[in-house]
Amino acid sequence: MELLIFYPLAGLCVLFALGVVVSNSPINSAISLIGMMLGLAGVFVLLQAHFIAILQIIIYAGAIMVLFMFVIMLLNLKGKGEDDKWRSRDKNLLLTVLSGLLATGVLYKIIDIINAGDFNSPALPPETFGTVREVGTILFTEFVLPFEVASILLLVAMIGAVVLAKSKVD
């Protein structure tokens, strides 16, 4: 039953991810990326990570993609200019072969890991697994220091973005 939900979601994610890489105009890429984020949110719900699924929609599909769209509109990228001719690059074949090699390596390693461990018979998780309360409790007890460091990181990033976007590069 879950497989029936998983396969369409996974296929949608992969198709949209390919759309990001293949499409010629950055706006189409951004819209494909939003589709991929939403599909991934569905996958997270399937994995009973409800909190992360909601965060995925709010942060990625909401905030980050709005930022991308904003920059694309601001720079007025039409998608038909010289910048987007990516097939003409002579190194492309080599790079594609390299990423294919990476793919086979990663898949081989995954099969290795699966054969070594016993992950395929998971214990049934409790009813509250992945809820905001569960994740929040662990976030504010065991991982409170990384959480605070993350807030400092976001502050630094905000200041950095303001400074960078204000100043001129010579």
Next chain:
Amino acid sequence: MVPLTHYLFLSATLFVIGVAGVLVRRNVIVVFMSIEIMLNAVNISLIAFDRYMNLHDGQVFSFMVMCVAAAEVSVGLAIIISLFRNKPTTNLDEFNIMKS
């Protein structure tokens, strides 16, 4: 119940698509989006392992990954804007102000 392998295969596929995008595309914004795809692919792995081992650590970690992604996007797009102001193109091959 979906086997863990399926999630890992999905994760690996998305990661490799992201790598291919970074290597092949020359538009700086599309390269940036490919990096986002890679971060998301890693999140799938984290959450899948987390679910299959009945822990919450993976979810917290993927939360951190999201924080880092947000920070990275804000700074990166600011860099892109200031580069674009300096030279109106988004082609990565033309950005060589650090070379000479």
